[in-house]
Amino acid sequence: MNDYDIAIIGGGLVGASLAVALAESPLRVVLVEAAAPPASSPLWDERCIALNDASQRIFDSYGVWEALRDDAAPIVATHISERGRFGTARFAASEAGLPALGYNVPLRAIGAALSARMQGLKNLTLLEPARLSALKPGADAVELTIESGGATRTLSARLVAAADGARSAVRDLLGIAAERRDYAQHAIVSAVRLSRPHQGVAYERFTPEGPIALIPKPDQAASLVWTLPDEQVEARLALSDAEYLALAQDCFGGRLGRFTELGRRWSHPLARVLSRSLTAPRTVFIGNAAQSLHPVAAQGFNLGLRDVAALAAGIAEAADPGTEATLAAYAERREQDRGRVSDFTDLMVRAFSNRVPFLAQARHWGLVAVELAPPLRNAVLRQHLGHLGLPRATSSAAAEISPAAKVPSPLGGEG
Template structure:
């Protein structure tokens, strides 16, 4: 059965990036709808205990979208960043104050950010919400793309002028539009938990690389840290089976004593690390954002920040349309969006993938090159400034809301 209503914009996915896009489209005058599979009480996928390091640009945007005030716990500021690699000499130490900023960004729980976005989405004027609903089929079209959804055992077909896929790494909509995605398995599993150490968080974030993967401590409110530990895939089962005391000792051995003795660890979750990168972002009346466009190695905490900038750039391109030609799916709009995303996306992908591969490479020559690179980054002002700008989310053409411009 055909739905008589044709939406201007149909967003597939109610995760962090899809919901942020809906918020950014509030007040646009468009007929916007969103499809999400999960029940409202459970939250969309991604609303979990992961710790998200939000770049300063992301905090600017989420504040402008009226999301940050809805967080149960405010972001814990990252004022200093310390980067090193086990077995290499040299390190990078960045202090936000040295660059004229109070912080580089802040750390939040994905679950709490998801709840804040849910609360804000609930106030979006005129939003059509299909939830819970399962996407059964996507039919591309240069006229009106169609999406079949199933709700309570009944099938409904939705049509739209612009279809936005925010439906994750294994995007059904991306596959339907025959957009290829290249994959790379890093051979690592990321363990995430909270922990308490002798030294309370003071705004410092540490990331230490190794052949097995990165280890990081992120400051959190409440006197604890967000802890991230990359483990070689062949060792993941053994690490997963460890008790809390054994894992605390393991993390201590991997990370060192910068925060003192680790006293207690919380519940751990494990995430295999596989990059999935779409070859292009658009097709006729179709655009990819967030993990559907690119799923990154979490090194350097780039993933959600990049996806949020996808959403903001798209909303900005739509807002800039001539009202007399305000079809959101026009080819010129999507071409502009892809052009505006190109530099930021390419530079961020190269940074994330290059850093993940280079820091895991055990070759002696790489040891020398990494050590020289760390020493240079730590001592050459211009290089440090570029690294700091990237950490704050200022790469390429930065969306206005991410720059701190009002709506």
């Protein structure tokens, strides 16, 4: 008899989402998280993450969306442009007959909602803070060594779900390689207050230095994600708030009026890390442990949540969730979505970080084509919404994109 059917290593957004996804299943689940739960309270400049329509639906089906609704700022349209060029691509929720393309939600609120949902789940044991230090796959189960508060214990599980982030310890312990592409860029994330209402419009503006994104937050504020070459980051962080705001305003322009206040700044080095394999004996990699992406298209967690949805659907009723056949079926289901999203994100980073003149022309016409060519537009919109990678059960509930739908758009016209 094994201690657990599934051991989730890592209780970040993805690991915690998997625990919640398995709430109704008969599987015995243990979640091992190295860090103690953070205590944080709402702040106007807290970190947010953009969830697309598919993620909203997945969270809704797990019973956590209600707890997020009040904190979630709807994104009703997006506007993509390049500094110094006329080409733009615009998408509005109205095109898809949806109230929003997605929602910008504080990480604190998502963490709290998942944590509240996990409390009291009869099939879940939470070990935190506790760290996985060794594991040994066997024919019927994996033996795991866990360190917690100076004590060591071992436990066994039929399946290990590695949700332990881009530097996955599980990957290292099993000797699974990852393909790493360093972009030599950092993202500086902060919040800004705006002199004009944003009307729910998210902006992505490509500049010669790197993309700058403004994503709506409640209270006439926005998340500002500024991607810069490594060598510029230190100097940018050293600027006063007023200097930083003036520079951001100059790059972004006056679409949203003036930037009137800047929140705290965080910086993150940017790389793409792809695990060479999505599975190993009795082990599966999900979220950033499987693929960590550049944030330019705000896809990382959205993709990880679709990993969760596919895995939970594939194992919820399984007598043994760790068999080779179950894992092979999971990997097959996820390869396409993962490949498409990581390639698309990488293409965007490389195409828009390049100053070669003919590429500038290609970018311009690329944006024009996305704006004007209905089939291309539809494909990009479906990707944006996350519908292309939804497991069948959830996608049948996803609205068909209907150009005929009429919901007023803040971009003017119908979109």
